Amino acid sequence: RKRSGPLPPGPKGLPVIGNVLDMPTAHEWETFATWGERWGDIMSVNLLGQTMVILNSPKLAFDMLDKKSSIYSDRPTLTMGGELAGWDRTLALLRYGNVFRETRRLLSQLIGSRKHLEKFHGHLETETRKFLYRLMRHPDNVGKQVRKTAGAIILMMSHGYKIQEEDDPIINTVDEAVDQFSKSTAPGAFLVDVFPILKYVPAWMPGTAWKQKAAQWRAKIEEMCDLPFNYTKQQMAAGTAKPNFVSTALEESEGLERERIVKNAASSLYSGGADTTVSAICTFFLAMTCFPEAQKKAQEEIDSVIGTDRLPTIADRERLPYVNALCKEVLRWNPVAPLGVPHRLSEDDVHDGYFIPKDSIVIANIWKFLHDSQLYTNPFEFNPDRFIAQPGKEIEQDPRDFVFGFGRRICPGLYLADTSVFLSCAMSLAAFNISKVVEDGKAIEPVIEYSSGTISHPAPFPCSIKPRSAKAESLILHEYAESE
Numbered sequence: 001r002k003r004s005g006p007l008p009p010g011p012k013g014l015p016v017i018g019n020v021l022d023m024p025t026a027h028e029w030e031t032f033a034t035w036g037e038r039w040g041d042i043m044s045v046n047l048l049g050q051t052m053v054i055l056n057s058p059k060l061a062f063d064m065l066d067k068k069s070s071i072y073s074d075r076p077t078l079t080m081g082g083e084l085a086g087w088d089r090t091l092a093l094l095r096y097g098n099v100f101r102e103t104r105r106l107l108s109q110l111i112g113s114r115k116h117l118e119k120f121h122g123h124l125e126t127e128t129r130k131f132l133y134r135l136m137r138h139p140d141n142v143g144k145q146v147r148k149t150a151g152a153i154i155l156m157m158s159h160g161y162k163i164q165e166e167d168d169p170i171i172n173t174v175d176e177a178v179d180q181f182s183k184s185t186a187p188g189a190f191l192v193d194v195f196p197i198l199k200y201v202p203a204w205m206p207g208t209a210w211k212q213k214a215a216q217w218r219a220k221i222e223e224m225c226d227l228p229f230n231y232t233k234q235q236m237a238a239g240t241a242k243p244n245f246v247s248t249a250l251e252e253s254e255g256l257e258r259e260r261i262v263k264n265a266a267s268s269l270y271s272g273g274a275d276t277t278v279s280a281i282c283t284f285f286l287a288m289t290c291f292p293e294a295q296k297k298a299q300e301e302i303d304s305v306i307g308t309d310r311l312p313t314i315a316d317r318e319r320l321p322y323v324n325a326l327c328k329e330v331l332r333w334n335p336v337a338p339l340g341v342p343h344r345l346s347e348d349d350v351h352d353g354y355f356i357p358k359d360s361i362v363i364a365n366i367w368k369f370l371h372d373s374q375l376y377t378n379p380f381e382f383n384p385d386r387f388i389a390q391p392g393k394e395i396e397q398d399p400r401d402f403v404f405g406f407g408r409r410i411c412p413g414l415y416l417a418d419t420s421v422f423l424s425c426a427m428s429l430a431a432f433n434i435s436k437v438v439e440d441g442k443a444i445e446p447v448i449e450y451s452s453g454t455i456s457h458p459a460p461f462p463c464s465i466k467p468r469s470a471k472a473e474s475l476i477l478h479e480y481a482e483s484e
Ligand code: HEM
Pocket: 091, 092, 093, 094, 154, 268, 269, 270, 272, 273, 274, 276, 277, 280, 336, 337, 340, 341, 342, 343, 403, 404, 405, 406, 407, 408, 409, 410, 411, 412, 413, 414, 416, 417, 418, 421
């Protein structure tokens, strides 16, 4: 192909394999940020002939992925996670085209703006009150309670499904499937992603255990899509369905192709929404355990604005600037998707004098944007005050401009995510004191450690969660009884 400029700079690779051996295997965002210091904000690597462009500045991400989104909105094909395991039926890995556009249109009708979300405010508040109650009863497993709540919120909206308190079969299936997403799409975990031709190797050949794994994962993903969808169809047939995304979309239009699109769009809501929100809310609990000053300030604000006779609601949001700042800092400090999801360029482009060939994979290093000392003072500190107006100091950039990605691929669940994170943080702060676990008179310092992979989670950490007072405890019980 004729090049109309040089490729963006990057480390010199080896013949044929290019930079395959240079690629980091964990916390890639940190290595990419270090590379950026040497090679610049736009750089590229070559992986067996595949160009991968890494963007280390938000301006470039906006100029390319947002302003030129008509050509930067495809997704790369992932042989293991996408083609073989079957994640390519969900929106996050769907190729750019008509099915993609229709799926985005359907999701946008449901949750595409703050206005759309208003009709779910009551639902979100009720589920978050139940979350407080569950957490009070089982304070030793925050992650499990957060996950159950995210599932309860989304499955009601997507399929009109009310979860069972214990051992819900749909929650169990979708959680198992979602857990496989990061495993099956992890860069470099499977040789077949590097040499797609291997997918034709027969499954009986020795050394092909990964093929059986792909088949098992595929079966689980099918179950994840089918189980809740069949539930909704049965409810529709019996005339007992509560209005939900699937029933509304199927009433709008019929046919097998329509069913397929609606089924996959509905499971994209769960698979895209559950794990991400879970990571953000777990980060909140970790931050509150480690930074009691921020917690105290937020609680003082809630007490003075709302009092202690009720829990905060979405309507209180405007009046709680510090709690809002704290939520922004939760999204910034350790972002849920540090590298977003890779975009793919569908036509040759020239940007800032560099030639970017068609089919290049383009990665926005969101983690770097959020830890850039030109945008954030002491970026590694957890400091909600950076988002509060102070004399002589400008408010720092809203991390929500970055954390949800870019262009036509921007997260379709951003308003739902933003509202869920606010409610969980505000209500938990009003109800609980979150602190370090004390053993033999000594406070256990949590280790702040995050997993690699598309969705990054904090490693399990000890924390103590107790109602702030007897009054807070009876408020949690009362609000739970009301919501049931
Ligand atoms: C704090 C929570 C969340 C964060 C930080 C987050 C972040 C992201 C990011 C960075 C992307 C990739 C954007 C890009 O390619 O440029 C994305 C995509 C996506 N998100 Fe979210 N998300 C969150 C919550 C949610 C929720 C609640 C839902 C649904 C209910 C959702 C559904 C999706 C879907 C379906 C995609 C794929 C979009 C596409 O490929 O067109 N996300 N999200």
